[in-house]
Amino acid sequence: MQTINILFLLFGLGLFGFYLGRGRSRAIANPLGGIRQLHSLPSYYGLHTALWCALPSLFILGFWLIFNEALINSIVMSSVPIDIAPIDTASYNLLLNKVTNIASGVMPRDGQGAGVVNAADSLSSLRVTSRWSMTLLLLVLAMAGLFWGWYKVSVDFRARPAVEKVMQNLLLGCACLAIFTTVGIVFSVLFESIQFFRTVPIYDFVFGLEWSPQTAIREDQVGSSGSFGAVPLFVGTLLVSAVAMFIAVPVGLMSAIYLAEYASKNVRTFAKPALEILAGIPTVVYGFFAALTVAPFLRDLGNSFGVSISSESALAAGGVMGIMIIPFISSLADDVITAVPQSMRDGSLAMGATQSETILKVVIPAALPGIVGGIMLAVSRAIGETMIVVMAAGMAANLTANPLDSVTTVTVQIVTLLTGDQEFDSPKTLAAFALGLMLFTVTLMLNIFALHIVKKYREQYE
Amino acid sequence: MSKATEHLSKIKHSLAGRNRAEARFRWYGRIAIFIGLAAVAVLFGDIINKGHGAFRTTYINLDVSYDQDLIGVNNLADSEQLSAGNWDALTKSALRAKFPNISGRSDKRRLNNLLSNGAGFDLKDRLLESPQLLGKTESVWMLADDDIDTYYKSWLAGEAYAARLSDKQVIWIGELHQQGLIKLQFNSNFFMRGDSREPEQAGILGAAIGSFLTLIVTLMLSFPIGVCAAIYLEEFAPKNRWTDFIEVNINNLAAVPSIIFGLLGLAIFINFFHVPRSVPLIGGLVLTLMTLPTIIITSRAAIKSVPPSIREAALGMGASRYQVVLHHVLPLALPGMLTGAIIGMAQALGETAPLLMIGMVAFIVDIPSGFSDPATVLPVQIFLWADSPERAFIEKTSAAIMVLLSFLIIMNTSAVWLRKRLERRW
Known part of the structure; x- marks a missing residue:
């Protein structure tokens, strides 16, 4: 049956x-x-x-x-x-x-x-x-x-207590699923990574400067030994994230400040949801936009100034990623700015400070821990973002800090290594899990730290 | 001058500068909001501009004679004959009849390239629908090739793109246009077919149904589990390390990159439990784990917003704690939970990266009919089409994005509507 x-x-x-x-x-x-x-x-x-x-x-x-x-x-x-x-x-x-x-x-x-x-x-x-x-x-x-x-x-x-006992266990089981998921993630990336580090020493992986995961299909193939130095990927990821943050932090923060402190109710009720549309757009749409609109536009713009901009530049991917992150930062910053007690603003204004001085010297310093926490969450988001970079960033692992060049990122490599058919236990696929381990560790640390800061900040004014 | 007046004049002098700084600061804020809104506008404008054309496609009208000898079919009930039939001969002969003066191998090939290579099979379907046509002639609107479609649309718009066409093809299209035998028509293929390598035959129905099936699995699993977890954490959990640990885990999972969930699905579900790849079932499982934190967090907020007086009243009437929750708290919190579930489903509908890991990126032509049929989903379909080299796929991709975005807009507005409609202020 x-x-x-x-x-x-x-x-x-x-x-x-x-x-x-x-x-x-x-x-x-x-x-x-x-x-x-x-x-x-x-x-x-x-x-x-x-x-x-x-x-x-x-x-x-x-x-x-x-x-x-x-x-x-x-x-x-x-x-x-x-x-x-x-x-x-x-x-x-x-x-x-x-x-x-x-x-x-x-x-x-x-x-x-x-x-x-x-x-x-x-x-x-x-x-x-x-x-x-x-x-x-x-x-x-x-x-x-x-x-x-x-x-x-x-x-x-006593039927009711018996039934409720079963229900209690059921509910507890559902709540514990979150723990099982975390454990599952840790085990799934850890086991494969340990297997990977048996063939490629962990030192070579974390500090190696060359990334070319093509392993030989035949023994006598040329240039296909496969080198798994992940530094270019880390640098590429950081570069793209830095570009994204360079756009998202000022724009997100300033729009949050304006909406929280200056904007009239009408502007706020229109602009806030309009900005949040950006958060609801699937990343694959951003990827398409970056690859087919922004990247060619930047390349042509560069050509007209005589600057050569790669059509898979970190600038295009990072810029679009920055747009994606704007609402993320602005809504988090909005929360913490509005949480600052009105009495602090009133005190500053009563002393004769202008509104902008009050914001810059009283509100922002008071909200700083929350803002920093929000930015760290945004960084973790940028590091783990996949589709935009898969579609708009390159495949070649260049070790460069020039945002006009093409770079590749950790997530791009995970996708490239794992899509398609290959042996599950070849170093190529295992490398993807090792990269996943790195990604998970870094984002986990960022998240825990940021959530801790945000929580502590909230308690401060509650 | 006394010290006080000195201070005063200093303040007065600096006042203009400070007010300018104030005005500047406000402008920074306005500019930031403008940048954000402009990004929304440019994004939507670009997608609509690129994609609106895909909802209409080019058809060519030709007189087709369903010649039995030509196809090699004289009995439409014989399936062997049908599959061996030379259906392309129908379109070829119709084209030759329209343009009789063409000779030479390459010209003939170019002529045949006017029509989609699926046009012959469309004629077969038509013949099966009305078998009395066998041996007769009728004029039929047939699907044009994607290059022709691209050219014809750009030519109508006044900026002809003929890079993929030969000069003769351009002339033929001009003749057809003069005789009114080529036209744009609503592109039903786009909504009624699965994926295809040929842009003019590619549709999103397969991906849309795949998305639908995947979302059903996700909803069936994540909503009950999420609500149960939220009830436990809000109503029954003792305050101890274990529940703190659960909470930390949930908050972290909400911020873990989605691709990591793909790795989890690959390692645990596929390699350990041997769930088949590429099926809505596993897609739903992975998306369940991904959306669960969202649903738990919103459900908890909904439960929290039910005032304690309700619980106390019920307890006072002698209800057990479970009766309090099931009979009173849960019904009152349900609208908020449903809103959270819709938002979680919208998130799941737009997710791509984890599904790439579990093989939903395969090229699948058939329209899935069950949870264990190989399928793809809308965002992955968009990703696949965006990667295709054919120019016509840009239009298709943008149109698919428009469809996906409309689904998302419907879901999100219904969530907002639901919240406004059903939410109770206490």
């Missing part, structure tokens, strides 16, 4: 369990003088029965979905005849793919060795057996749960 059908069936059984439990609790209570004799409301008895019916089966189903395929594969692979048995991981995966493809009918059976065809047949039959036995087990389990829930219904049974 299909997994989705099993789910529907379990749901239906659970619903049946609900009505069964509720009905029984009523039937028990009625002769005794109505449901007030029960410990809990009838629907809690119903829920209790439904949970006993569906939850254990769902758990088993989840485990089965996760481990079934791996288990069957390993059984099949350990039973292949010795002459085609795989020797290493690569040939193991190759054979496994072949067997699964034949079993699912993607590959023709004719012309394959008898061993492979037999393995495919046993794979199919194991799959069918596993699925049916699973369905049977789930149904038996659900029936048993149903009976148990039905049996437990009695006047004294």
Whole structure:
């Protein structure tokens, strides 16, 4: 039976369990003088029965979905005849793919060795057996749960606390998903990175000056040893982010100040959402804009002044990224500026300072920690931004600080290394995970630090 | 002069400069806002300017004779005959009939290039729809090639772009135009078809449905999980290190670069759990993890805005804490949560980078029909088209962006509307 059908069936059984439990609790209570004799409301008895019916089966189903395929594969692979048995991981995966493809009918059976065809047949039959036995087990389990829930219904049974206990755990589990995600991220990048650092020393990676991840397909290929020095990527990332910040910080900050301190209500209600449109535009649109409009425009502009600007310049990508970040900075700065108590402004104005002097010498210094925190969050955003640079920045890793040149960034390289088909454990793909580790570490540190500052600042004036 | 008057005159003298500084400062603010608004205007103007043309495309009218011998089909029910049929012969002969004086191999090829190479298959579909046409002749509007389309549109606009056309093709198009046999028409292909290598046949339906399926998975997972997490953290969590740790994690995840979630999806879902690549299911899983922090944070704000007096009243009436939350807090907080969910979905709809990591970047022609069919999504389709060298794809890309942006605008305005409509001030 299909997994989705099993789910529907379990749901239906659970619903049946609900009505069964509720009905029984009523039937028990009625002769005794109505449901007030029960410990809990009838629907809690119903829920209790439904949970006993569906939850254990769902758990088993989840485990089965996760481990079934791996288990069957390993059984099949350990039973292949010795002459085609795989020797290493690569040939193991190759054979496994072949067997699964034949079993699912993607590959023709004719012309394959008898061993492979037999393995495919046993794979199919194991799959069918596993699925049916699973369905049977789930149904038996659900029936048993149903009976148990039905049996437990009695006047004294405390159904509500039991149900609420389950709900509490469910809620806690959902909240803990955030932790699992973080752990998942750390593990997924860390394991592959450790594997990568076995082939490329970590020192060479972090301090190496040359990046050309092309590894040889043939042994005798020229110039394809693959060098994984990530410094040009780091410099490129910083350069693009610096250009972005150079645009976003002044514009974002000044518009936040103007909107918070000067603008009339009408201007504010129009300009604020209009600026926030920029935050809602997908990055791929910015990338398209940067690559097809801004970059050619800058190149032609440079040509007319006799300056050569690369058509994949850091300036185009960084500039458009800066536009993207403007609303991010301006809304964060707006929050912290409006949080500065009015009494401080009034004090400064009463001393005879002009409005701009009040802003520059009283409001901004008071809001500075929050603003710095906001800018750091924006920097972390710029470093991790992907689509704009993938579409508008270059692929070649130049070690340069000239924004008119083409540079490449960490995120561009992650995308280039991982899109397309290659062996999963080649140094090329592993390098992407090592870059991901660097990116995650740096942005994590920036985020934690910035969030800490912002939080502390908020408490100061609350 | 006393010291006081000296100070006064100093202040008076500096006053003009200080007022000028004040005015300057205000202008900096105005300029900053102007830059921001100009960026919005330029961005939208540029996209609309580039993309508006893609909603109409060029069709050429020719007399097609559905000659049985020409196609090699005499029985339309025979699928083997249909797939072996020489459908291009129909378009070729129609073109030859229109321009009989053409000879020479290269001229013939150029003539055939007037029409899209999918035009023959369109005729096949037409024939299958009305089989009585077999052996007869009718005049049909047929899809033109993308180069012809680009040229014809630019020529109509007065700035002909003929770089990809031969001189003869330009003359033929001129003749067709004089006879009224070439025209621009609403581009239904763009909305009704999947991706294609040929710009004139490429459409966004496949990507739009892929986006829709992916978003359904995301919504089904992230909304319940996010609401549950928010309820726990706001209503039940004890104040201890563990909940602090959960909170730090959520705030950090909200700021982690999206591409990292792609790496997570690749390493955990694909390589560990063997979820197939390129399917809406895995796209939805990855986007769920990505949008979860947003939904949790907005849901918590919504729960927080329900005043404590409601909870106290319910508790006073003897409700359990779960009854308080489920019967009173949750219904009151729901509009705010829905707003957060829509904003999270808008974020997920525009996301590209993590989906590149999990293989949704593949070239997929078929329109997906389920959660485990290979699919791509609108932003990735935009990325793919933006990378294509054909000039006609620039127009398509901009038009796809317009479609994507309209979806986003609808979602965001409905979120704002929902908030205004349903929000309660306490």
